[in-house]
Amino acid sequence: MSQELVNNLLKQVNYPGFSRDIVSFGLIQEAKLEGKKAFVKVEITSTDPTLPNTLKGEINRVLLNNDSIDETDVRILVKKPSATNSTQQANTEETVLQNVKHIIAIASGKGGVGKSTTAVNLACAIEKILSEKTERTANIGLMDCDVYGPSIPLLIGASEKPHTISENLIAPVESFGIKVMSMGLLVDEETPVVWRGPMVMKTIQQFANNVEWGDLDLLIVDLPPGTGDAQLSLAQTLPLDGVIIVTTPQKAAFDVARRGARMFEKVNVPILGVVENMSFLLNEEINEKSYLFGQGGGPKTAHALSTAFLGEIPIEQEIRLGGDNGIPIVISNPEHFASKAIREIGDRVLSLL
Ligand SMILES: Nc1ncnc2c1ncn2[C@@H]1O[C@H](COP(=O)(O)OP(=O)(O)OP(=O)(O)O)[C@@H](O)[C@H]1O
Ligand SMILES: [Mg+2]
Secondary structure, three states: OHHHHHHHHHOOOEOOOOOOEOOOOOOEEEEEEEOOEEEEEEEEEOOOOOHHHHHHHHHHHHHHOOOOOOEEEEEEEEEOHHHOOOHHHHHHHHHHHOOEOOEEEEEOOOOOOOHHHHHHHHHHHHHHHHHHHHOOOOOEEEEEOOOOOOOHHHHOOOOOOOOEEEOOEEOOEEEOOEEEEEHHHHOOOOOOOOOOHHHHHHHHHHHHHOEOOOOEOEEEEEOOOOOOHHHHHHHHHOOOOEEEEEEOOOHHHHHHHHHHHHHHHHOOOOEEEEEEEEEEEEEOOOOEEEOOOOOOHHHHHHHHOOOEEEEEEEEOHHHHHHHHHOOOHHHHOOOOHHHHHHHHHHHHHHHHO
16 A cells, blocks of 8 residues: 555656656656655666756655655666666677667657658668768668657568567668668557557667667667657667757747757757758749748757758658658659758768767
8 A cells, every 4th residue: 555655656756858757667666655754766777967866856745745754765776878778688788789880869749740751761861872972881770769650661661570680689671771670570560559658668678789780870760759758768778879850840840849859958868950841842843832831940940959950851742652652762763852852961960970
């Protein structure tokens, strides 16, 4: 009973900067009540020195607000990000992700703005740019962290099952020279992916630790929309170089994108820049752009976040068709103006890295 009371109270405490509570994140090591004194042990993984005190203050506030408690003993155990997992997994992580030069995530506050489409096309564009520049084959990885609604395999035409290398290691699937890992490759299309929050964290840790990415020049990570456990888990598990925020031109998207970005700032992940997707519709015959969703949302978001504006991607039927057919437009039609726009964004990302 006493444990249940403390546990229920802790469910009111959100992880700082997130909409999820510390209990459902699986961070509680101990929660009990002896007489009127509550004992709580929480284990977090963070490099933010202010986080333990913020969390402790919030836990104390919630506990002491309850009549059954008049004293607390709250301990926050802090682990460095590289030690998130068991020793064995940490070792694997060192040997696996050690060979990844850069890791960037693609995020947005709002759903359906084109994160996954951007992630796939950027991966293919950057692979080409880097291969040309270095005169060797560039190695680019694409990790789909949208555990509930994985769309990367469809967008990049990957359908093989990943093969097992050893008990703890699977190989990513290759498509258009990009190494891909996604929940969509591991479960059947008909299987509903009903994962609890902590499972999402576990999955992302396994994508980092138990996938043989090998030597990568760049790993691009596609996130689900919003500010949830996947983002937190990612910031804790992967040494991100930064995040690219995708937004659409309208005002509503601007507000949400800004909120999403703030979350990364709270966990000390730099915002590399902003991409505006579905910026305009081009009538090629008369060379006229129509701004269906308004104008200026991307640059405005970048300005508000004091970060770079990386460029705009037009609304284009061929982009959507490329997604539906599993052949990204930068591959199927590299001379298309939309492909050129995406390559320019790729150039800017590379120079930022
Ligand atoms: N520039 C574009 N022009 C035309 N269609 C686009 C463009 N960008 C994305 N789309 C289409 O919009 C839909 C949503 O795109 P996508 O899945 O990439 O968005 P998302 O932000 O990853 O969505 P979610 O939030 O669900 O993960 C897809 O059908 C895609 O083909
Ligand atoms: Mg997506």
